[in-house]
Amino acid sequence: MAANPALARAGRGGEVPMAELHCHIEGAARPALVLELAGKHGIDVGGIIRDGAYVWHDFTSFLAVYDRASLVFRDAADYARLAEDHLTVLARSGAVYAEFFISPDHAAGAGMPGKAYLAGLADGVRRATSTTGIEARMIVVGVRHLGADRVEAAARFAAANAVHEPLLTGFGLAGDERIERPQDFARAFDIARDAGLGLTAHAGEFDGAENVRETARILKPSRIGHGVRAIEAPDVVRMLADKGIVLEICPGSNLALGVYPDAASHPLRRLVEAGCRVTLNADDPPFFDTDLAAEYDFAAAAGFGPGERLGFTRNAIEAAFVDGATRQHLLDRLVVSAIALGAPPSSG
Ligand code: ADE
Numbered sequence: 001m002a003a004n005p006a007l008a009r010a011g012r013g014g015e016v017p018m019a020e021l022h023c024h025i026e027g028a029a030r031p032a033l034v035l036e037l038a039g040k041h042g043i044d045v046g047g048i049i050r051d052g053a054y055v056w057h058d059f060t061s062f063l064a065v066y067d068r069a070s071l072v073f074r075d076a077a078d079y080a081r082l083a084e085d086h087l088t089v090l091a092r093s094g095a096v097y098a099e100f101f102i103s104p105d106h107a108a109g110a111g112m113p114g115k116a117y118l119a120g121l122a123d124g125v126r127r128a129t130s131t132t133g134i135e136a137r138m139i140v141v142g143v144r145h146l147g148a149d150r151v152e153a154a155a156r157f158a159a160a161n162a163v164h165e166p167l168l169t170g171f172g173l174a175g176d177e178r179i180e181r182p183q184d185f186a187r188a189f190d191i192a193r194d195a196g197l198g199l200t201a202h203a204g205e206f207d208g209a210e211n212v213r214e215t216a217r218i219l220k221p222s223r224i225g226h227g228v229r230a231i232e233a234p235d236v237v238r239m240l241a242d243k244g245i246v247l248e249i250c251p252g253s254n255l256a257l258g259v260y261p262d263a264a265s266h267p268l269r270r271l272v273e274a275g276c277r278v279t280l281n282a283d284d285p286p287f288f289d290t291d292l293a294a295e296y297d298f299a300a301a302a303g304f305g306p307g308e309r310l311g312f313t314r315n316a317i318e319a320a321f322v323d324g325a326t327r328q329h330l331l332d333r334l335v336v337s338a339i340a341l342g343a344p345p346s347s348g
Pocket residue numbers: 024027066174175176177202205253283284
Protein backbone atom coordinates (compact mmCIF):
# COMPACT_ATOMS: atom_id res chain seq x y z
CA MET A 1 0.00 0.00 0.00
CA ALA A 2 1.58 3.28 -1.12
CA ALA A 3 1.56 6.43 1.01
CA ASN A 4 -1.93 7.87 1.30
CA PRO A 5 -1.52 11.21 -0.50
CA ALA A 6 -5.11 12.25 0.12
CA LEU A 7 -4.51 12.73 3.84
CA ALA A 8 -3.07 16.06 4.87
CA ARG A 9 0.17 15.67 6.81
CA ALA A 10 0.86 19.19 7.96
CA GLY A 11 -0.98 19.54 11.26
CA ARG A 12 -0.40 16.12 12.90
CA GLY A 13 -3.77 16.34 14.62
CA GLY A 14 -2.72 16.92 18.18
CA GLU A 15 -3.90 20.52 18.41
CA VAL A 16 -7.22 19.27 19.80
CA PRO A 17 -7.71 16.26 22.08
CA MET A 18 -8.89 13.30 20.03
CA ALA A 19 -11.03 10.21 20.61
CA GLU A 20 -11.45 7.12 18.45
CA LEU A 21 -14.33 4.64 18.34
CA HIS A 22 -13.49 2.55 15.28
CA CYS A 23 -10.20 0.69 14.98
CA HIS A 24 -9.64 -3.05 14.49
CA ILE A 25 -6.89 -4.23 16.82
CA GLU A 26 -5.41 -6.69 14.31
CA GLY A 27 -5.58 -3.85 11.77
CA ALA A 28 -3.50 -1.67 14.08
CA ALA A 29 -0.50 -4.03 13.96
CA ARG A 30 2.54 -2.29 12.55
CA PRO A 31 4.31 -4.30 9.83
CA ALA A 32 7.52 -4.18 11.91
CA LEU A 33 5.75 -5.87 14.83
CA VAL A 34 4.22 -8.50 12.53
CA LEU A 35 7.67 -9.29 11.08
CA GLU A 36 9.20 -9.48 14.56
CA LEU A 37 6.54 -11.89 15.84
CA ALA A 38 6.67 -13.91 12.61
CA GLY A 39 10.39 -14.41 13.29
CA LYS A 40 9.79 -15.27 16.95
CA HIS A 41 7.17 -17.91 16.17
CA GLY A 42 8.66 -19.14 12.87
CA ILE A 43 5.65 -18.12 10.77
CA ASP A 44 5.89 -17.39 7.06
CA VAL A 45 4.50 -13.95 6.19
CA GLY A 46 6.12 -13.89 2.77
CA GLY A 47 4.32 -11.69 0.26
CA ILE A 48 2.16 -9.69 2.63
CA ILE A 49 4.74 -7.05 3.63
CA ARG A 50 7.13 -5.29 1.27
CA ASP A 51 9.44 -2.35 2.09
CA GLY A 52 7.85 -2.04 5.52
CA ALA A 53 4.28 -1.79 4.19
CA TYR A 54 1.41 -4.23 3.74
CA VAL A 55 0.81 -5.34 0.16
CA TRP A 56 -2.82 -5.46 -1.02
CA HIS A 57 -4.76 -3.97 -3.91
CA ASP A 58 -8.49 -4.09 -3.17
CA PHE A 59 -10.90 -4.81 -0.33
CA THR A 60 -10.82 -8.57 -0.84
CA SER A 61 -7.01 -8.73 -0.87
CA PHE A 62 -6.86 -6.32 2.07
CA LEU A 63 -9.03 -8.70 4.13
CA ALA A 64 -6.84 -11.65 3.10
CA VAL A 65 -3.59 -9.87 4.11
CA TYR A 66 -5.21 -8.70 7.36
CA ASP A 67 -6.16 -12.32 8.16
CA ARG A 68 -2.66 -13.58 7.43
CA ALA A 69 -0.95 -10.85 9.46
CA SER A 70 -3.17 -11.71 12.45
CA LEU A 71 -1.76 -15.27 12.50
CA VAL A 72 1.53 -14.10 14.03
CA PHE A 73 -0.20 -13.19 17.33
CA ARG A 74 0.01 -16.53 19.15
CA ASP A 75 -0.38 -15.86 22.85
CA ALA A 76 -1.73 -13.45 25.43
CA ALA A 77 1.62 -11.64 25.69
CA ASP A 78 1.63 -10.89 21.94
CA TYR A 79 -1.81 -9.36 22.19
CA ALA A 80 -0.94 -7.42 25.34
CA ARG A 81 1.96 -5.89 23.46
CA LEU A 82 -0.24 -5.02 20.46
CA ALA A 83 -2.88 -3.28 22.60
CA GLU A 84 -0.29 -1.45 24.71
CA ASP A 85 1.64 -0.26 21.62
CA HIS A 86 -1.52 0.86 19.86
CA LEU A 87 -2.88 2.84 22.82
CA THR A 88 0.48 4.32 23.79
CA VAL A 89 1.00 5.69 20.29
CA LEU A 90 -2.55 7.06 20.27
CA ALA A 91 -2.12 8.71 23.67
CA ARG A 92 1.15 10.32 22.61
CA SER A 93 -0.57 11.74 19.52
CA GLY A 94 -3.20 13.43 21.70
CA ALA A 95 -6.00 10.88 22.10
CA VAL A 96 -7.78 10.82 25.46
CA TYR A 97 -10.13 7.92 24.69
CA ALA A 98 -10.05 4.91 22.35
CA GLU A 99 -12.23 1.93 21.63
CA PHE A 100 -11.02 -0.92 19.48
CA PHE A 101 -12.61 -3.95 17.88
CA ILE A 102 -11.48 -7.39 18.93
CA SER A 103 -12.25 -10.56 17.01
CA PRO A 104 -12.27 -13.94 18.78
CA ASP A 105 -12.50 -15.54 15.32
CA HIS A 106 -9.08 -14.13 14.44
CA ALA A 107 -7.65 -15.43 17.71
CA ALA A 108 -9.15 -18.85 17.00
CA GLY A 109 -7.56 -18.77 13.53
CA ALA A 110 -4.17 -18.53 15.26
CA GLY A 111 -5.08 -21.32 17.69
CA MET A 112 -5.74 -19.05 20.65
CA PRO A 113 -8.66 -19.51 23.05
CA GLY A 114 -10.89 -16.44 23.25
CA LYS A 115 -10.33 -16.06 26.98
CA ALA A 116 -6.53 -15.80 26.63
CA TYR A 117 -6.99 -13.36 23.75
CA LEU A 118 -9.24 -11.13 25.85
CA ALA A 119 -7.02 -11.37 28.93
CA GLY A 120 -3.92 -10.42 26.93
CA LEU A 121 -5.62 -7.43 25.32
CA ALA A 122 -7.03 -6.29 28.68
CA ASP A 123 -3.53 -6.45 30.21
CA GLY A 124 -2.21 -4.27 27.40
CA VAL A 125 -5.02 -1.76 27.88
CA ARG A 126 -4.39 -1.53 31.64
CA ARG A 127 -0.65 -1.04 31.11
CA ALA A 128 -1.25 1.75 28.56
CA THR A 129 -3.80 3.44 30.80
CA SER A 130 -1.48 3.38 33.79
CA THR A 131 1.47 4.85 31.87
CA THR A 132 -0.33 7.37 29.63
CA GLY A 133 -3.73 8.06 31.22
CA ILE A 134 -5.62 7.09 28.05
CA GLU A 135 -9.03 5.54 28.75
CA ALA A 136 -9.98 2.60 26.50
CA ARG A 137 -12.67 -0.03 25.95
CA MET A 138 -13.03 -3.11 23.76
CA ILE A 139 -15.81 -4.15 21.38
CA VAL A 140 -16.13 -7.77 20.26
CA VAL A 141 -16.97 -8.01 16.57
CA GLY A 142 -18.47 -10.84 14.59
CA VAL A 143 -17.09 -11.23 11.08
CA ARG A 144 -20.11 -11.30 8.76
CA HIS A 145 -18.47 -13.17 5.88
CA LEU A 146 -17.86 -16.09 8.27
CA GLY A 147 -21.65 -16.46 8.53
CA ALA A 148 -24.46 -15.82 11.00
CA ASP A 149 -23.59 -18.76 13.29
CA ARG A 150 -20.07 -17.50 13.91
CA VAL A 151 -21.35 -13.97 14.49
CA GLU A 152 -23.83 -15.34 17.02
CA ALA A 153 -21.01 -17.24 18.73
CA ALA A 154 -19.03 -13.98 18.94
CA ALA A 155 -22.06 -12.30 20.55
CA ARG A 156 -22.31 -15.12 23.11
CA PHE A 157 -18.60 -14.76 23.82
CA ALA A 158 -19.04 -11.02 24.37
CA ALA A 159 -22.06 -11.47 26.61
CA ALA A 160 -20.38 -14.15 28.74
CA ASN A 161 -17.09 -12.30 29.17
CA ALA A 162 -18.40 -8.78 29.74
CA VAL A 163 -19.65 -10.07 33.09
CA HIS A 164 -16.08 -10.30 34.45
CA GLU A 165 -14.14 -7.95 32.14
CA PRO A 166 -15.30 -4.33 32.58
CA LEU A 167 -13.17 -3.14 29.66
CA LEU A 168 -15.36 -5.17 27.29
CA THR A 169 -18.38 -2.94 26.70
CA GLY A 170 -19.61 -3.43 23.15
CA PHE A 171 -20.54 -5.74 20.33
CA GLY A 172 -20.31 -5.05 16.60
CA LEU A 173 -20.39 -6.43 13.11
CA ALA A 174 -17.41 -6.22 10.73
CA GLY A 175 -16.25 -8.04 7.62
CA ASP A 176 -17.41 -7.98 4.03
CA GLU A 177 -20.67 -6.06 3.98
CA ARG A 178 -21.55 -7.38 0.53
CA ILE A 179 -22.20 -10.78 2.13
CA GLU A 180 -25.35 -11.69 4.16
CA ARG A 181 -28.13 -9.28 5.13
CA PRO A 182 -28.78 -7.47 8.44
CA GLN A 183 -31.67 -9.82 9.25
CA ASP A 184 -29.17 -12.71 9.43
CA PHE A 185 -27.52 -11.07 12.44
CA ALA A 186 -30.63 -10.02 14.35
CA ARG A 187 -30.26 -12.82 16.90
CA ALA A 188 -26.62 -11.97 17.58
CA PHE A 189 -27.56 -8.35 18.21
CA ASP A 190 -30.41 -9.40 20.52
CA ILE A 191 -27.96 -11.49 22.57
CA ALA A 192 -25.55 -8.56 22.88
CA ARG A 193 -28.33 -6.06 23.62
CA ASP A 194 -29.77 -8.31 26.36
CA ALA A 195 -26.28 -8.44 27.91
CA GLY A 196 -26.25 -4.63 28.16
CA LEU A 197 -23.52 -4.15 25.55
CA GLY A 198 -23.25 -1.07 23.33
CA LEU A 199 -23.98 -1.87 19.67
CA THR A 200 -22.35 -0.84 16.41
CA ALA A 201 -22.36 -2.31 12.89
CA HIS A 202 -20.37 -1.65 9.74
CA ALA A 203 -22.71 -0.53 6.95
CA GLY A 204 -22.57 1.86 4.03
CA GLU A 205 -18.86 1.29 3.40
CA PHE A 206 -18.91 -1.08 0.42
CA ASP A 207 -22.65 -1.53 0.20
CA GLY A 208 -25.01 1.38 -0.37
CA ALA A 209 -27.52 3.48 1.55
CA GLU A 210 -30.14 0.74 1.60
CA ASN A 211 -27.89 -1.38 3.82
CA VAL A 212 -27.50 1.54 6.22
CA ARG A 213 -31.28 1.89 6.39
CA GLU A 214 -31.84 -1.84 6.97
CA THR A 215 -28.99 -2.15 9.47
CA ALA A 216 -30.43 0.72 11.51
CA ARG A 217 -34.00 -0.64 11.28
CA ILE A 218 -33.25 -4.29 12.07
CA LEU A 219 -30.14 -4.30 14.27
CA LYS A 220 -30.83 -0.95 15.99
CA PRO A 221 -27.20 -0.04 16.79
CA SER A 222 -26.54 3.36 18.39
CA ARG A 223 -23.59 3.74 15.99
CA ILE A 224 -22.81 2.77 12.40
CA GLY A 225 -19.29 1.94 11.23
CA HIS A 226 -18.60 4.15 8.20
CA GLY A 227 -22.16 4.84 6.99
CA VAL A 228 -20.74 7.25 4.40
CA ARG A 229 -22.70 5.79 1.49
CA ALA A 230 -25.89 6.91 3.22
CA ILE A 231 -25.15 10.13 1.36
CA GLU A 232 -26.58 8.45 -1.76
CA ALA A 233 -30.12 8.57 -0.26
CA PRO A 234 -31.25 11.85 1.36
CA ASP A 235 -33.98 10.10 3.36
CA VAL A 236 -31.40 7.74 4.92
CA VAL A 237 -29.22 10.71 5.88
CA ARG A 238 -32.30 12.34 7.43
CA MET A 239 -33.12 9.15 9.33
CA LEU A 240 -29.56 9.01 10.75
CA ALA A 241 -29.73 12.66 11.79
CA ASP A 242 -33.23 12.35 13.29
CA LYS A 243 -32.39 9.24 15.29
CA GLY A 244 -29.01 10.62 16.36
CA ILE A 245 -27.22 7.49 15.14
CA VAL A 246 -23.51 8.24 15.36
CA LEU A 247 -21.31 7.64 12.33
CA GLU A 248 -17.81 6.23 12.84
CA ILE A 249 -16.30 7.83 9.74
CA CYS A 250 -12.86 6.70 8.53
CA PRO A 251 -11.82 9.01 5.66
CA GLY A 252 -8.31 7.58 5.19
CA SER A 253 -9.70 4.05 4.96
CA ASN A 254 -12.36 5.11 2.45
CA LEU A 255 -9.75 6.80 0.26
CA ALA A 256 -7.22 3.97 0.49
CA LEU A 257 -9.88 1.36 -0.36
CA GLY A 258 -11.20 3.46 -3.24
CA VAL A 259 -14.70 4.03 -1.83
CA TYR A 260 -14.05 7.65 -2.91
CA PRO A 261 -11.45 8.64 -5.49
CA ASP A 262 -10.23 11.79 -3.72
CA ALA A 263 -10.66 13.99 -0.66
CA ALA A 264 -12.97 16.39 -2.47
CA SER A 265 -15.46 13.57 -3.17
CA HIS A 266 -15.60 12.39 0.45
CA PRO A 267 -19.01 13.16 2.04
CA LEU A 268 -17.73 14.10 5.53
CA ARG A 269 -18.70 17.76 5.13
CA ARG A 270 -22.12 16.98 3.59
CA LEU A 271 -23.00 14.51 6.35
CA VAL A 272 -22.09 17.01 9.07
CA GLU A 273 -24.09 19.76 7.32
CA ALA A 274 -27.08 17.41 7.10
CA GLY A 275 -27.06 17.14 10.90
CA CYS A 276 -25.43 13.72 11.31
CA ARG A 277 -23.39 13.08 14.45
CA VAL A 278 -19.93 12.28 13.16
CA THR A 279 -16.71 10.92 14.67
CA LEU A 280 -13.26 10.46 13.07
CA ASN A 281 -11.42 7.14 13.07
CA ALA A 282 -8.44 5.35 11.50
CA ASP A 283 -10.00 1.85 11.00
CA ASP A 284 -6.80 -0.16 10.23
CA PRO A 285 -4.12 2.54 10.44
CA PRO A 286 -0.92 0.97 9.02
CA PHE A 287 -2.86 -0.79 6.26
CA PHE A 288 -4.16 2.56 5.05
CA ASP A 289 -1.07 4.64 5.84
CA THR A 290 -3.02 6.70 8.32
CA ASP A 291 -3.49 7.31 12.05
CA LEU A 292 -6.02 9.22 14.12
CA ALA A 293 -4.01 12.46 13.92
CA ALA A 294 -4.01 12.21 10.11
CA GLU A 295 -7.81 11.81 10.18
CA TYR A 296 -8.14 15.00 12.24
CA ASP A 297 -5.74 16.66 9.79
CA PHE A 298 -7.98 15.49 6.94
CA ALA A 299 -10.86 17.29 8.65
CA ALA A 300 -8.74 20.42 9.14
CA ALA A 301 -7.82 20.38 5.44
CA ALA A 302 -11.53 20.01 4.62
CA GLY A 303 -12.14 23.28 6.47
CA PHE A 304 -13.22 22.07 9.92
CA GLY A 305 -11.84 24.53 12.48
CA PRO A 306 -10.52 23.60 15.96
CA GLY A 307 -13.95 23.98 17.57
CA GLU A 308 -15.53 21.66 15.01
CA ARG A 309 -12.73 19.11 15.41
CA LEU A 310 -13.20 19.25 19.16
CA GLY A 311 -16.88 18.62 18.34
CA PHE A 312 -15.92 15.32 16.66
CA THR A 313 -14.13 14.32 19.86
CA ARG A 314 -17.12 15.33 21.96
CA ASN A 315 -19.43 13.29 19.70
CA ALA A 316 -17.16 10.27 20.21
CA ILE A 317 -17.17 10.63 23.98
CA GLU A 318 -20.94 11.12 24.06
CA ALA A 319 -21.36 7.95 21.98
CA ALA A 320 -18.66 5.94 23.77
CA PHE A 321 -19.56 2.63 25.36
CA VAL A 322 -18.62 3.75 28.88
CA ASP A 323 -20.40 4.26 32.19
CA GLY A 324 -21.77 7.68 33.08
CA ALA A 325 -18.99 8.66 35.49
CA THR A 326 -16.25 7.87 32.96
CA ARG A 327 -18.12 9.78 30.25
CA GLN A 328 -18.48 12.81 32.51
CA HIS A 329 -14.81 12.70 33.45
CA LEU A 330 -13.81 12.62 29.76
CA LEU A 331 -16.21 15.45 28.89
CA ASP A 332 -14.71 17.52 31.71
CA ARG A 333 -11.27 17.01 30.18
CA LEU A 334 -12.64 18.38 26.90
CA VAL A 335 -14.01 21.51 28.55
CA VAL A 336 -10.54 22.26 29.91
CA SER A 337 -9.06 21.85 26.39
CA ALA A 338 -11.78 23.97 24.84
CA ILE A 339 -11.02 26.83 27.23
CA ALA A 340 -7.30 26.50 26.50
CA LEU A 341 -8.01 26.56 22.76
CA GLY A 342 -10.50 29.41 23.04
CA ALA A 343 -12.75 27.17 20.95
CA PRO A 344 -15.92 25.71 22.42
CA PRO A 345 -16.68 22.36 20.78
CA SER A 346 -19.45 22.87 18.22
CA SER A 347 -21.77 20.00 17.29
CA GLY A 348 -20.16 18.27 14.40
N1 ADE B 1 -12.27 -5.51 9.13
C1 ADE B 1 -11.14 -4.81 9.21
N2 ADE B 1 -11.23 -3.66 8.49
C2 ADE B 1 -12.49 -3.65 7.97
C3 ADE B 1 -13.20 -2.73 7.17
N3 ADE B 1 -12.66 -1.59 6.73
N4 ADE B 1 -14.45 -3.05 6.81
C4 ADE B 1 -15.01 -4.20 7.24
N5 ADE B 1 -14.38 -5.08 8.01
C5 ADE B 1 -13.13 -4.82 8.38
